[in-house]
Structure formats: structure tokens, C-alpha cells
Amino acid sequence: MHKNIPVRLSVICLGLFIFQSSHAESSSQEVHQLDTIVLQAFHLDKDILSTPASIFYVEQPFVQNNMNVNLSETLKGVPGLQVNNRENYAQDLQMSMRGFGARSTFGIRGIRLYVDGIPATMPDGQGQTSNIDLNSLSHIEILGGAFSSLYGNSSGGTILTTTRKGEGQDSIRLDYAGGSHQKGQANLILQGGTTNSSEPSYIISSSYFDTHGFRDHSTAQKKLNNSKLTWNLENGSEVNWIINHVDIQADDPGGLTRAAWKENSKQVANNVQLYNARKKIEQTQTGVTWNKPLDDQNELYSMLYLGQRSVTQYQSIPKMSQLASNHSGGVIDFERHYFGLDLRWINQEAIEKTRFIFGLAFDAMKEDRKGFQNFSGDILGVKGQLRREEHNTLWNLDPYMQISYNFLPNWTLDAGLRYSNVHFKSKDYYLDNGDNSGTTEYKRLLPSLALQWEIQPELMTYVSYTQGFETPTFTEMSYPANEDDSYKFNLKAAKSETFETGLKSKNDLGLFTLALFSTQTKNDIVSAGNNEGRATFRNADKTLRQGFEFSWNKNIWQDLIAQASYSYIHAKFNSNIPAIFYDTLQPNKMNYAEKAILVPAIPNGNYIPGIAKNHAFLGLAWQPEQGVHAGIDVRYSDKIYVNDLNTDTAPSYVVTSANLGYNWILKDWTVNTFARVDNLFNQNYIGSVIVNESNARYFEPADGRNWSMGLSIEKRF
Template sequence: MKRVSARQNALPALLFPLFLSPTALAEDVDDKQTMVVSATPQVVSELDTPAAVSVVEGDDIRQATPRINLSESLTGVPGLQVQNRQNYAQDLQLSIRGFGARSAYGVRGIRLYVDGIPATMPDGQGQTSNIDLSSVKSVEVLRGPFSALYGNASGGAINVATETGSQPAVVESSGYYGSYGSWRYGLKASGATGDGTRPGDVDYTVSTTRFITHGYRDHSSTRKNLANAKLGVRLDDVSHLALIVNSVEINAGDPGGLTKAEWRADPQQSPRAEQYNTRKDLRQTQAGLRYERQLSERDDLSVMLYAGERETTQYQSIPMAPQLRPSHAGGVISLQRHYQGVDGRWTHRGRLGVPVTFTAGLSYENMSENRKGYTNYRLSDGVPQYGHKGDLRRNEHNLMWNADPYLQTQWQLMEKLTLEAGARYSSVWFDSNDRYVTPGNGDDSGSVGYHEWLPAGALKYAVTDAWNIYLAAGRGFETPTITELSYRADGRSGMNFDLKPSTNNTVEIGSKTRLGDGLLTGALFQTSTDNELVVDASSGGRTTWKNAGKTRRQGAELSWERRFAGDWRVKTSWTWLDATYRRNVCKDTGCNGNRLPGIARNMGYASVTYTPDEGGYAGADARYMGDMMADDKNSAKAPSFTTVGLSTGYKISYRGLTVDIFGRVDNLLDKEYVGSVIVNESNGRYYEPAPGRNYGVGMNLAWRFE
């Protein structure tokens, strides 16, 4: 989204009137405001929103960056911990206020959306690999109680909006070369046949990217192809239709974790990966169709339909001996998933003594999965040769679906006092049909269902036109994902249906103040959780899970961003998060009071940039991450670290051509540190090292057809 008075009023499209349905398309209106394109646009400022929300603009995401990972640009968001594993087989490690930190791969506990299409599967497992940073318009991060209104596994929500084409047409070519043989190059085209207000007006944005790297660590080479397209058409004066298509293909080595001794001796080594040839192949294609219509001056309708398929094959570092058990699922995972969903909402604006807005809707998602397991070796003269698909050891068909009705309201009680409240009834069902029944491996079919009311509400008081305070509270829940249900800690076959969903209650108080040409925000919060889902054990790339009784997260977030002297900008943030086990974690009481692993207690960020429209530009940033425990007993941890980055470039425009050349250096001080941890890794291989000082150069060419 574009800046409003130097980003004083950036719109979080996650929020009102779309708390409960992330199906709206955000479009630019002019340089002074942004709005949600429903039938009747609603302008809502970040300052006025009674929730902890941060917005990162697409231009900032692309400013002198590789455009490969969200970790390049989201480290300044308070409450968000984003870790680059240096492992493209396992994706980034994202957590919001500690939700998602347990994830050994992919994203858990956070709802992800790209142009309104969930990047989180119905069971709560998500990914960031299908996000094309070259065409991102904005990334909005919602934290706190209202994120629960997105349903299952919504400890936080991240919404990515891609660019909408406009006149004049633009063709853009970009490239980046960095350390460890990293190449990224891409092409983007955007444009429109009108201004979007007349029937028949069409807009389009098409982008494709290829990324290749040898990887910082041994056995971490990766190839990734990504394409994204969005086509919109104004059907008539009151309706709009948009088609969104996305495709990603990844072939990546999996270097795995290291022990502390291995990390200190050689952080780039990957001994198990070389032995077992661990790797992952992934292919995903999806499409969505969004229809928006103005029913009357006070009523809007929005419907989103989407469908996709995902195929994954993963080779794990599991020895032959345990795979000889009849109940073992093997060391190769093969998944084929098909998913689809619909989300429809109706919004009404009226009066019940005071101005009131209602948003009601229904979200339905389902996913079918064919899950197979194979041994990961073949025998040569009785000796296992790893890294080869062997005999079938698992074959099941899993179904998952959910249906969530929701309602949200806003009441303008007085001139300075606003009430916002909502509720969602989330129902989630799992069903597993075992097709691999052999002697020693019985029929493990089964089913389970989860249901929960998810209420949330907030009171906002406008002390002045430039200062708001708010109080919010909400209840959320998180079911086990299909992957978390897939393996039992006792080593037996079948689904782990003993796992229960976790529930949490959050209270938050916050303040937002406009200071000159900037915004200062702060929030205090506490979250209490029952039946927290945590890692039981992790070994050889396979993880099992358990419920941990009670946990508590309490903390504070502070951020300040301001522009000064025209083209200078400063941005700072700090997060303090005390996340601890309260009861029933380990078999004894020894873990009660311990810190939750994978979560830093303190995080800090500061940056200063000089970015004129043309000519030379430069920036510097510093990031601090406190130490992270690696296991429930708090017997191992990754030490704290501070990294510094520098970037500089030059931008020039001549007629319709814009040339942007830049260079950057990351980890300027060559700090040796652990980028992320594998929680509760059974062999003590917790550590995923980050690279030392590394460099990159890039160029962007854009031709505007004026």
C-alpha cells in the first residue's frame, strides 16, 4: 500500500471491515489515501485500528534486496520472529508472539494469505515459498486477539497483497547475484486498459522468477521456479472480478541440523545429509477467483473461490535398522494434496441508534491427501545405499475439512469511543483411511473432530486526533496439523489421535500516537494457553508432537518510524517476550517455569535509510536477537547475536527507462551465529548455522510505455 502522509495512515487490509474474511483486494487510490475495494470503499487508518498491526510496503521489500525471502524485510516488525534456516527444503521459521516457534519445517500457528488465497492449509500448516516478492504490494502482519478471528491456527496473521496493474504499462527485468553461487532473475509486466472505474476495464500483473543457489551449507543447493499472475476486470458499475494464479517448483537439498561441537568445528558441514542424500522436491499450482459486488448504498458482497494441488517428496536421514520394524513408515515421504475452499461475506452499514457496521460470512475449506512412505535405501551386497526410494511402508488417504461461520460488528458508541467485536465458530474434522495393512501393521484408520467458539473484542478511545488507546481480548485455538498427527511418539504405526487442540486467551492494551511525520506504537499483552502443542522428539527429519499442559506468554512491543529531512527515514522496534511452561510439560515437574524453546526473549531492530526518488541512495540496519532455548529442559541454547547490514545503490530515469543498480553486504561484522534451532532434536542436533559476511549485487530495469 502507498504511504499516507509519510505512512501515518497505512491501511491494514486484514482488519475492519475484513477481520473475518481475508478476501479483499487492496488498491491504490492516490498518494493521499488507500482503501479496500469492496463495493463501497472504506478508508481505515493504521492509527485508528484497535489492534497491533504492522505494514511493510512492497517498495521497501525490494529496496536493494535479493527478493528471495521474507526474512530480508520483516525483521523490523515487532512481535514477529523470522528465521532463515539456510534450508529451502524446510522454508522459513516464522513465529508471532511465540506462536509457530515449535515448527521443525514450514509455518505453524500463523495464518498466511496471498491475495486472499490461504497459503495455510485447512489443517493449519503453511508455507512462504509461493510468495513472489517482485510483485508484492504490501505485507500486513496482525498480532494479538483479533487474529483469532481467522480460525484454526491463527496465533497471528500475515496477509500479502500483490500489485494491481494500472496505466501506463510497465515491463521490468531484475537480477541479483550473491555469495554462495546465488542467482535470482525475473521478469514482470503490468498494465491496464482503463482506470478501473468503467465496465470492461481490465488490469493485469504477471511475474516470473528463477532462483538458483549452491547454498551456504553443504548439501543445500536449491533450484526454485515461481510464477504469479493477477487479472482483473470491471464487469459493470457495481461489480469486479479478479483471477489469481500461482505456481512454484522447488528442488532443494536438506542439510539438517548440527550438534554444538559440529557447529563450532565447521558450521557449513552436513554429515548426515551427505550420507543419506536428504532432499525435498515440491510442486504446487493454485488458482483463485474473487467476485465483489455493491448490492446497495449500504450493502456489499464478496465471494472468493480457490483450488490447488501440491506434491511433495522428501528423503530423510533415517537408518535402515528402525525401518525393519513392520510398523515403521520408512524414510521417504510422498504426498499428493488437493485443496479447495470458498469464503463469502456480506457487509452492511447502518444505524441502531449509533452508526453500526455488520460483516457476516461463511468460510469452507477441504483438503484430501494421499500419503505414502517408502524405505530410503536399496541393498547392494547386503549394504544399504541411502537416498533411493525402496519398498512401500505406508499408504493412507487423509481428508480434512472445516466450516466456519463468523460475524463481526463495529459500533461508534460516542465520538471518541468505538467498540469492535466478533465471533467465529470453527469446526475442523480429520479422517484417515489406512490402505497399508500387513502382519505387524494393523488397520490404523480413524477420525476426529474439533469445535471451538472464537470471540474477540476491542474498545478504542481517541484521546486526541493523533493519539488512540485500546483494550482488546480474544480466544483462539489450534488443532494438530495432518503432519503432526502422522507419527506417534511410541513408534507404533498410525495417526496420533491422542493429540488435542490447544486453546488460548489473550488480553492486550495498546497505544498509537502520531509524532510529526511518523508513528509511535506500543502494546502490552498476555496469552495463557492450555494443551500447548509442542515437539516431543525430532530425529532424522521426522518429528513427533505432544500436548504440554499450560503455557504463558507475556510481553511488550514498541515501534517507531519517522521520515525527516525529506528523503531520510528511521525505523526502530523492540520486543520483549517471556514465554514459559506453567504445568505438565515433561514427565516430571522439572520443566515447569522453563522457557519455551525456539523463542528469543528480546529482539531489537534499527535502520536508517536515505532514499531519494533518483540518484544515489544508501541504508544501514542492525538486528539483535536474544538467546533461544533449544529443548524443553532448557539444557541447550543458541546464543544471542547482533548483525549489521549495509546497502547502497544508484537510480536514474531517462524518458521511459528506469535503471537501478545496487550492492549490499550482510553480517558486516562477520558474526558467527545460529540462525534457527530445531526444537527438541533427539540427537542434540539443534543448530542451523547462519552465514558469515556475505555480499550481493543487483540490477533492475523498468520500461514504462507512456
């Protein structure tokens, strides 16, 4: 037996059953696009230069030079991807890819998220990043645009994060990082490899983060635990078992009007304080992945997962607004159970020069959702009378296949086909405002096709055509934009067609990628307004997203790495959208009166809000294995329209970040320190926007100049 088995088993038990919680912006993350890296996001084993799609591989640096709290610290150099930090831990990041997902006022829409192969996006397309542990992360793969339809619903893009596998000697690592606004994160990582197939390698990470917050009423605490066990069996199989738990409590500062932002970017609206707007999130999930090579030509892959997520959110909706008969109250309270599997057969060369994948994905979710008034008598910010109670279920069963055919020495044809179908059912138990029970389903056959030509061993080009599919989420269907229609399942699924062409090259000047794309979407799901806690949505007849993306990175000299990216996205409404009138009960001082509300018409040619037309990044980093490490980066974002009418914008901005640190490796000890400054020149800018906010509180300000410092100590045994 392995001499460290007692230590290893003790460590594994500690991580799996105790999950100890401790009390912790990368300057220029290297976007590795080297042709020796095999990518998983495309399903078929391909490297960057032979993948006929916009795809990026972002390695999480082992030498820490940031707080390691948000994906916005890691993904800011990926073209086409906009990741905005709201400075609001109650609402997650605001993330969009080629303009998909920009409508979201909370959580992630339009982008599929995976953590170690396990979906972090529900079958209806609602996703979250809160359970991604950057401290134990190995790398991230970003599949942009068209070929994300390989993953089915909500496929404007796909992001796959992967936890490191334990390797080498058993070790323990302690990190602490702190900074402005009483921000701090402590982290404990235990890990070790193995050469014995009967025991697993392991990595166990536990962290505690808290902050007073940049803005008023924005304190937050986050506990995150992540474990990954890996068995490499004698028959060639690899088994990964992942367990993840996250617990978040955060105040919600909400948005500001332009005048309020200019006056004091740290303030919050009065109702936020009165009703103590806040959110509590708790999520636990586990999953197993299994790869089994049958012979030189055939391989099986399977993934099974299950999880539970509960959320209680207190909104700042005024008391009188909730007295309307159809209002669901100012407290959202739900518990969700989800599970699924993915089965895949990979075949190499059954037909000469051809690779096949045949798969079947199943996902399901059950949710008990309630709504309460956020007051009891004269006491505000507490759970009051029940105003909503429903049981929601949804599931999908998607068969899919891919083929890669190298029909000529330098020509390859890649094709994919997925039948995506999502089934919704809601049972309404709160009948005082009518029975809103119902069912619906969305189905779509999603073809994808790409032709690539290897012009030279270090130069390739491709053209592709794909069809995409995005259903509304349960949340987006909760409130019809037209209240005269009580049926909640009236939103249509968005259907898109994308044409893309690209060029990739790796030579002495570095690695270059260029992609040009055009996406026409029918029945795009867009915001119809955010009024008194009711976020409503409707379908736009046609929208158009066109643009191009460019990236370059190069190891200039020794450990000096340069990275640059630029993206241009012209996203507009491509047809007139008519106005909507509806009636809602609005209380006045004496009685209730019917008040007509207008969702205004959108002219053809208006820009889709929430999307920066131009986005650029430039970074330079010195990253040796030990010794001094340093970096600086500059990021530019164009102005962003805040509503469909394009009457106001969040201004463009340029922000600079810099870091400096030192890494010691002394026998069995590694010690790393870092110090960094973000927003070096103290720019007053808007970090993200709340699209179509009815009170014109569109703006979520970004932090000014802020600092952080950290210390990491690792001991190997």
C-alpha cells in the same frame, strides 16, 4: 477499443499459458502505519490508528535493494514476529509470532498465511511461504496476537500478502541479482493498467533462483510464476484473478551439534550425504476474488480458490532405524488437492454508527500420502519398499461475524465471533503395522472484544480480550508420542485466552505503537522429540506468553526514513508436564530388541524453546524516487533455548546489513542498481534451531559476511 489491446492480450496469454521461467535484505523496509492506509486484515475498513490490535503495514519497496527471495528480507523490523532464515530451502523459513509457531521443524505453524486473499495455510494449520512472489508484491499486513482468531484455526497471528495491480502504461521489466555462494535470481515482470472496464489491468511475474548454498549439501533451484488480472467493472465491482505456480528442488543440510558448528559451520552430518537428503516441491493454485458494492451501505465479497501441491522428500534416516515395524520409512511422498471459498456481507450504518460483517468460510483438503524406505538393497538415497499409504481428508465450515459500534464520539466497541470447526479423517491402506484409520473433529466458539478510546485525533488507546484455537496438523498427529497407543488422533486442540492493551500515536515525532499482552494457553501443542525422522508432539497442560511490543518510524527529513522496533516475549511452561515412556523396536547387530525411550518431564517455569526473549531492530534508509538510495540496519536477537529442558541455547547475536544503489528515470526507461552486504561484521551465529532434536543436532548456522548486487531495467510503452 483500447489501442493496446493486441499487445495486452499477447502479454496476458504469455503469462497465463506459457509461464516463462527466466534464470535473480532490505536495509530498512518502511513499515507504513499511516492513517490514510485502509487495512484489510481486520476485515472492517480501518486505518492503523483506529484498529484496536497490533497491526502493521509493510510496503514492498519498488526500488529493489535486496535479492527478493525470502520474507526474512522484508519482515525483520516487525515487533513480535521472528522470521529466521534456515539457509535451507528444503524446509522453508522458521517463523513465529509472539512465540506461536516456534515448535515447527518445517513449514509454518500457528500463523495464518494469505496470498491475495487466498489461504496459504491448510485447514489443519500447516502453511508455507514458498509461493509468495516478492518481486511483484505490493505490501504485507501483519495482524499480531489476539484478533487473529477472526481467521479461525491456527491463529497466533495472521500475515496477508498482496500482489501489485497493473497500472499506467504497459511495461516490461528485467531484473538480475547475484551474490555469494553462486546465488542468482533472474526475473521478468510484464504489467499494465487500463481505463476500459471490459479489459483487465495485469501484472505477470516469472523468476528463476538458484544457489550453491552457504553450507555443504544445500544447493537449491526455485521457479516461481505469479499472475494477477484485475477488472474494475462499470457497476463498481472489482474482480481479481490470481494464478500462481512454484517448483522447488533443494538439498537438505539438516542441523549440527554445537561441537560440529564450532568446528565448521558449513559442514553437514554424515548421513545427510550418504542418503542424499533432499526435497522436491511443486504447487499450482488459482483463485478469484470479487467485491460488489450493492449501494452506499452494503457490499458483497466472495473468494473461490483451488490448488494442488506435491512433495517428495528424502530424509537422512539410517537404514537400520527404518526396519522397526512401525516406521514409515525415510521417503515422504504426498499429493494434496485443496479448495475453498469465503463469502462475506459488509453493511455500513444499517444501525446508526454501526458496521457489520457476516461471513462463511469453507476450506477442504484431500491428500494421498505414502512413505517409502530410502534405500533399495545396498543403494542409499533412492525410493525403496512401501512403508506407509493413507488417504487423508479434512475440512472446515466456519461462520463468523464482526461488529464495530461507535457508541460515543471518541469511543468504539469492536466485537467478533467465529465458530471454528475442523474435521479430520484418515484411511490407512498399509496394514502391515495395524490399521491406523480414524476420524476426529475439533470445534470452538471464538469470541473477541475490544474497546478503544480516541483520546485525541492523533492518540488512541485500547483494551481487548480474545480466545484462540489451534488444532494439530495431520503431520503432527502422524506419530503418537506414546507408541503403546496406536491411535493417531490423541492430540488435543490448543485453547488460548489473550488480554491486550495498547497505545498508538502519530505526531510530529513520528508514529508510535505500544502493545502489552498476556496469553494463557491450555493443551498447547509442543514438541515431544525428533527421533530418527519421527517428529512427535504432545499437549502441555498450560503455557504462558507475556510481553510487550514497541515500534516507531518517521520520515526524518525529505527521503530519510528511520525505523525502530523492540519486542519482549516471556514464554514459559506454566505447569509440570510428566514424562512419557514408550517402546519401539530397535534393531541391533543380531536381532531386534525392545528399547524403552523416555520423553523427559518438563518442570514448571522452563522457557518454551525456539523463542528469543528480546528482539530489537534499528534501520535508517535514504529512499528517493530517483538518484542515490542507501540504507543500514542493525538487528539484535536474544539467546534461544533449543529444548524443553533448557540444557542448551543458541547464543544471542547482533548483525548489521548495509546497501547502496542508484535509480535512473529517463523518459520511458527506469534503471536501478544496488549492492549490499549482509552480516557486515562476519558474526558466527545460529540462524534457527531444530527444537528437541534427539541427536542434539539443534543448530542451523547462519551465513557469514555475504554480498549481493543487482540490476533492474524497465521499459514503458
